[in-house]
Amino acid sequence: MLKKNFEEIEAKIQAACDRAGRKREEVTLIAVSKTKPVELLQEAYDLGNRIFGENKVQEIADKYDRLPNDISWHMIGHLQRNKVKYIIDKAEMIHSVDSLRLAEAIEKEAEKKGITADILIQVNVAKEDTKFGVMPEDAGGLILQVSKLPHIRVRGLMMIAPFVENPEENRIYFRRLRNLAVDIGENKSDNVTMSVLSMGMTNDYEIAIEEGATMIRVGSGLFGARNYR
Numbered sequence: 257m258l259k260k261n262f263e264e265i266e267a268k269i270q271a272a273c274d275r276a277g278r279k280r281e282e283v284t285l286i287a288v289s290k291t292k293p294v295e296l297l298q299e300a301y302d303l304g305n306r307i308f309g310e311n312k313v314q315e316i317a318d319k320y321d322r323l324p325n326d327i328s329w330h331m332i333g334h335l336q337r338n339k340v341k342y343i344i345d346k347a348e349m350i351h352s353v354d355s356l357r358l359a360e361a362i363e364k365e366a367e368k369k370g371i372t373a374d375i376l377i378q379v380n381v382a383k384e385d386t387k388f389g390v391m392p393e394d395a396g397g398l399i400l401q402v403s404k405l406p407h408i409r410v411r412g413l414m415m416i417a418p419f420v421e422n423p424e425e426n427r428i429y430f431r432r433l434r435n436l437a438v439d440i441g442e443n444k445s446d447n448v449t450m451s452v453l454s455m456g457m458t459n460d461y462e463i464a465i466e467e468g469a470t471m472i473r474v475g476s477g478l479f480g481a482r483n484y485r
């Protein structure tokens with residue numbers, strides 16, 4: 257089943273790239289494996305997948321220890337400041353930075369480890385009460401402050417689109433995030449590039465690709481429905 261899911265999604269990614277006149281290599285598939293057992297991740301690994309997304313610190317730490325060490329782990333969930341230390345040297349990228357205080361905690365732990373952390377700024381594009389993320393109008397200001405932290409590189413923006421029946425309804429939000437990245441990219445500052453747009457999940461990744469996504473985060477479409485979260 258897993259093999260078939262990967263093949264189907266791969267075909268849809270390719271088709272969306274073709275429609276948008278984009279190259280397949282411009283889009284990275286992050287296999288979101290939260291709540292799924294390591295055996296299933298190992299199966300995905302054996303099929304060739306090396307990029308996994310998780311939303312809980314404890315779960316990344318556990319799975320990191322139990323799976324091969326050439327996996328790239330992406331932290332895509334809300335992150336508490338006091339837990340940064342557990343994943344700072346395990347996560348390839350942290351997608352969910354939405355405050356200066358969190359960025360400062362990442363800076364501190366990255367400095368201790370002598371590394372530079374790659375992060376994305378999470379933007380609440382649709383301004384939903386229930387979602388984390390900085391408001392779009394505040395993103396530029398936050399990034400300017402974060403850019404002063406020497407052990408952090410801001411690589412782009414991330415968003416979680418509203419839950420909708422018809423994924424077309426999210427096209428406008430994907431487009432807004434891309435436009436925001438273009439605007440922010442024009443104010444060149446140190447340690448900041450806007451090369452990554454992390455947007456699109458199982459329901460809407462094809463639309464997100466058409467609108468410029470460079471990372472899509474697909475969970476249930478690959479691994480099946482989750483019982484929780």
Ligand SMILES: *Cc1c(COP(=O)(O)O)cnc(C)c1O
Nearest residue numbers: 288311332457458473474475476
């Ligand atoms: C769970 C999750 C996903 C994947 O969601 P699916 O709808 O299962 O593809 C993507 N991004 C984030 C931040 C998530 O928490």
